[in-house]
Amino acid sequence: MHELGIVFYIIRDVKKVAEENHVERVSEVVMDIGEVSTVVPHLLTDCWRWAADKEELLKGCELKVNTIPAVTWCDNCKREYKTVKHGRTCPFCNSENTWLLRGNEVEIKELVVSS
Amino acid sequence: MNEVKVIEIKKSVFAENEKDADDLRNELRSRGVSLLNLMSAPGSGKTTTLIQLLNRIKDKVRVAVMEADIDSDVDAVKIKEKTGVPSIQLHTGGMCHLDAEMTRQGLDNLDLEETDLVILENVGNLVCPAEFDTGATCNAMILSVPEGDDKPLKYPLMFTVCDLVIINKMDVVPYFDFDIERCKRYIHLRNPKAQIIPVSAKTGYGIDHLAEWLLKQLP
Numbered sequence: 001m002h003e004l005g006i007v008f009y010i011i012r013d014v015k016k017v018a019e020e021n022h023v024e025r026v027s028e029v030v031m032d033i034g035e036v037s038t039v040v041p042h043l044l045t046d047c048w049r050w051a052a053d054k055e056e057l058l059k060g061c062e063l064k065v066n067t068i069p070a071v072t073w074c075d076n077c078k079r080e081y082k083t084v085k086h087g088r089t090c091p092f093c094n095s096e097n098t099w100l101l102r103g104n105e106v107e108i109k110e111l112v113v114s115s
Numbered sequence: 116m117n118e119v120k121v122i123e124i125k126k127s128v129f130a131e132n133e134k135d136a137d138d139l140r141n142e143l144r145s146r147g148v149s150l151l152n153l154m155s156a157p158g159s160g161k162t163t164t165l166i167q168l169l170n171r172i173k174d175k176v177r178v179a180v181m182e183a184d185i186d187s188d189v190d191a192v193k194i195k196e197k198t199g200v201p202s203i204q205l206h207t208g209g210m211c212h213l214d215a216e217m218t219r220q221g222l223d224n225l226d227l228e229e230t231d232l233v234i235l236e237n238v239g240n241l242v243c244p245a246e247f248d249t250g251a252t253c254n255a256m257i258l259s260v261p262e263g264d265d266k267p268l269k270y271p272l273m274f275t276v277c278d279l280v281i282i283n284k285m286d287v288v289p290y291f292d293f294d295i296e297r298c299k300r301y302i303h304l305r306n307p308k309a310q311i312i313p314v315s316a317k318t319g320y321g322i323d324h325l326a327e328w329l330l331k332q333l334p
């Protein structure tokens with residue numbers, strides 16, 4: 001399943017950072033997830049609960065999700081618009097010559113830790 | 116004692132895999148081994164096209180196949196039976212894609228000293244495999260006619276990461292509203308450099324062209 005795979009990558013990265021910083025406990029992992037990243041936040045947090053509790057370092061650790069709104073750039077009329085509302089076609093000029101500017105992120109933003 | 120603090124990371128979850136993939140790619144290049152990553156939606160004809168292709172190139176180049184599947188090994192068995200080319204099965208353990216680490220583990224089971232080209236049949240899926248670089252030296256995908264000519268618009272990332280787009284099942288064009296010129300335009304909108312080769316794995320149409328293109332990519 002897609003979200004579970006992502007959770008394993010998050011755990012791998014968090015463990016690495018924790019080790020480098022001599023962290024004993026991580027109480028919060030904050031993610032930036034783009035609106036059109038194909039990651040479904042509630043599935044991600046469900047998978048997280050299941051997988052994180054198996055790790056001593058991450059017992060009870062919460063995964064928080066910041067949603068990053070998706071914005072598309074129209075190369076034809078040089079304007080930005082909301083991707084989720086209008087999709088691929090520019091609402092100003094009807095062009096399909098458009099590119100996603102942001103909203104595709106699957107990023108670990110920060111950790112709240114104690115040592 | 117229990118000092119609480121915030122560590123800023125701001126790093127993509129895919130970054131670590133991208134690094135693993137770059138390392139693997141450089142290693143393969145320095146050993147003179149090419150790795151073709153073949154992707155598509157389930158059932159577009161990856162295995163059928165591979166069988167046709169392998170039978171045309173196996174006397175010209177030392178080739179091996181890795182079949183990735185969530186659980187079964189029918190494709191690896193079929194390749195071995197129909198082509199005699201060495202082929203191994205990789206199980207993704209329920210995962211919807213292969214990453215560079217899994218690809219490396221698969222390659223460890225092949226004799227790379229005796230191999231010029233490895234072809235990887237990725238998990239049937241148009242979304243996830245495009246996000247996870249396997250470390251391949253060449254990326255290709257198959258779009259089959261029944262899927263529709265608008266797929267480059269719906270799955271742009273997949274079409275952006277591929278060097279080659281194979282349009283398969285050309286034999287059934289008369290039964291579908293599939294406009295090949297429109298499809299090519301949509302592909303080039305997302306990826307102006309993509310090579311596009313129409314084939315039919317059933318009739319063999321276009322397979323010679325495909326074999327010729329592939330052999331030209333080898334060092």
Ligand SMILES: Nc1nc2c(ncn2[C@@H]2O[C@H](COP(=O)(O)OP(=O)(O)OP(=O)(O)O)[C@@H](O)[C@H]2O)c(=O)[nH]1
Nearest residue numbers: 156157158159160161162163239283284315316317
């Ligand atoms: N008419 C026609 N059918 C084809 C062609 N290529 C493949 N098929 C059929 O499409 C079906 C799926 O082909 P496969 O080669 O198994 O597809 P695949 O992409 O390997 O499928 P997965 O590994 O399950 O994702 C089979 O029934 C093939 O016989 C073609 O060029 N024309």
Ligand SMILES: [Mg+2]
Nearest residue numbers: 161162190236
């Ligand atoms: Mg197959």
Ligand SMILES: [Zn+2]
Nearest residue numbers: 001002211243
């Ligand atoms: Zn996935």
Ligand SMILES: [Zn+2]
Nearest residue numbers: 074077090093
């Ligand atoms: Zn516009």
